[in-house]
Amino acid sequence: MATSNINIKNRRATFDYEILETFTAGIVLTGTEIKSLRQGRAGLTDTYCLPENGELWLKNMYIAEYSFGSYNNHATHRDRKLLLQRKELTRIIKAVQQAGVTVVPLRVFINERGYAKVVIAIARGKKSYDKRQSLKEREDRRSMERALKG
Secondary structure (H helix, E strand, C coil): CCCCCCEEECHHHHHHEEEEEEEEEEECCCHHHHHHHHCCCEECCCCEEEEECCEEEEECCEECCCCCCCCCCCCCCCCEEEECCHHHHHHHHHHHCCCCEEEEEEEEEECCCCCEEEEEEEEEECCHHHHHHHHHHHHHHHHHHHHHHC
16 A cells, blocks of 8 residues: 555644653544545644543544545544553553653554554643743754755
8 A cells, every 4th residue: 555645743742742752553443534534634733642441542633524424424523542552551651640741642644554543742741931942942943044055
């Protein structure tokens, strides 16, 4: 199967959080959800992950209703189960129990085998001065690139 160009990113995540560790997980989807995702009609705004009963769930992820779906179309913001190895799952659950640490999705893509995958990260929230520092570093990088080009 040809590689897909579906790559939905959570741009706010790297700005709002300091990324500590990343994992790639599978997502349990219904038929209309994967078809809509393959059309690129999804978003990660305000999406987060929570452990429940020894499993990790993706909360509030938006996947638009499939245009050719009938009465059994999916709900756009339903909770979706993430598929991880047991070792990774226990590591994430231990990390989330620490104060100030959360799990956020960074991007959703379709791999070469046609499966939907999500890159999740263990992250710590940034303070406002950290965000200002990130903006300053990005502006400095841009100005250096402009100077090299010009």
